[in-house]
Amino acid sequence: MSAQPLSALTTMRVGGPAEEFVTAHTRDELVEAAISLWQRSHDWLLLGGGSNTVVSDEGYPGPVLLVRTSGISQVEDPDLAPGSVRIRAEAGHDWDALVAECVNRGWAGIEALSGIPGLAGAAPVQNIGAYGQELSEVLHSIEFLDAATFEPRRMLAAELELGYRDSVIKQGLEGVVLSIDLVLADAAVVAAETGPEAISEPIRFAQLATALGVEVGSRxxxxxxRDAVLRLRAAKGMVLDEADHDTWSSGSFFTNPIVTERFARGLPSDAPRFPIVDPGEAPAVTTFEELAEGQPLRVPTPARERRVKLSAAWLIEHAGVPKGYRLPGSGAALSSKHTLAITNRGAASAADVGELARFIVQRVQQEFGLVLVPEPNLYGIEV
Incomplete structure (x- = not known):
């Protein structure tokens, strides 16, 4: 297997060989392999489904650990609220298979995350989200193998500092996610009042509500x-399909920029803006009772300036890079369905992908004065 190129293990289907491949099929094998690699190699790559990884044509100059664990179990938790269920998924379990199993069992909370490629262990690293749902809303904890101690430990969701496509792991906390625990609604309990079928969490995304023919907030x-989300994603080339080159990608190649309202006011009036609920630190207040007790007066901290999320797809298209765009002679192109995915049209190299990404970043920066940030993990590729 050591001769296998990384192009065969990633959804972008580019990338050269690795120095060595190690495969873990069980939790214990994953722990043992990771510790062994830390002890003998400074640089090694953890690879799951390969849906968020793009490696250079030269390949990866070190070992690659393939996560191939699987399994879902229910966790007994006396602290759960009525009508809730806690489940544990091994890191190597296919994410969409996990969603499908939860839907089949009548557990609600991740149904709008259907069709997202990759494995469960990567979900908290990116804090995956789509169509009005985000992993941070249902993540209870993870089991994390810490590179500093070589010991597994349970980390609560709050410790991960989950943000928009972000976490402390993505920011540099070194280790391996062994499993994730989710707390979902037992939809059968909710549905008991409305009928025998398990009912979703409230629909919060307008596009999904429209596709379902219901109002936002409906169940x-x-x-x-799940069926509606899969149709929406397939229409955008975001459900893996061997025959559709629009799906030969790493999904959204750029994150949606988060900027201040002041900056956003300088953009064209039709540029989409989505408010970010982030009031910052509220002004400090000292009560009369605290003053009487001799406590010092708190110093107010001004709230941060309000922020908004922009649409990277809109910025790309309005910077003059349309759907389907490709540089002359390149094997990479923007998806023919939307402008947020860089795709392999069948014979792309990693160099082609990087060249197109750099061109897009340059065009958006020239047109709008901001720099798009790649969402996938890039190895040996500069953008």
Whole structure:
């Protein structure tokens, strides 16, 4: 297997060979392999489904640990609220298979995350989200193998500092996610008042509500939500399909920029803006009782300037880079369905992908004065 190129293990289908491949099929094998690699190699790559990884044509100059664990189990938790269920998924379990199993069992909370490629262990690293749902809303904890101690430990969701496509792991906390725990709604309990079918969490994303033919805030059968999300994603080339080159990608190649309202006011009036609920630190208040007790007066901290999220797809298209765009002679192109995915049209190299990404970043910076940030993990590729 050592001769296998990384192009065969990533959804972008580019990338040269690795120095060595190590495969872990169980939790214990994953722990043992990771510790062994830390002890003998400074640089090694952890690879799951390969949906968020792009490696250079030269390949990876070190070992690659393939996560191939699997399994879902229910966790007994006396602290759970009524009508909730806690489940544990091994890091190597296919994410969409996990969603499908939860929908089949009548557990609500991740149905709008259907069709996202990759494995469960990568979900908290990126804090995956789509169609009005985000992993941070349902993540209870993870089991994390810490590179500093070589000891597994449980980290609560709050410790991960989950943000928009971000976490402390993505920011540099070194280790391996062994499993994730989610707390979902037992939709059968909710549905008991409305009928026998398990009902979703409230629909919060307008595009999904429109596709379902309901108002935002409505609840519909879980399977109906999953089917609608899969149709929406497939229409955008975001459901893996061997025959569709629009799916030969790493999904959204750039994150949606988060900027201040002041900056956003300088953009064209039709540029989409999505408010970020982030009031910052509230002004400090000292009560009369605290003053009487001799406590010092707190110094107010001004709230941070309000922020908004922009649409990277809109910025790309309005910077003059349309759907399907490719540089002359390149094997990489923007998706023919939307402008946020860089795709392999069948014979792309990693160099082609990097060249197109750099061109897009340059065009958006020239047109709008901001720098797009790649979402996938890039190895040996400069953008």
């Amino acid at each position: 519909v059968p879980l399977h109906t939500v």
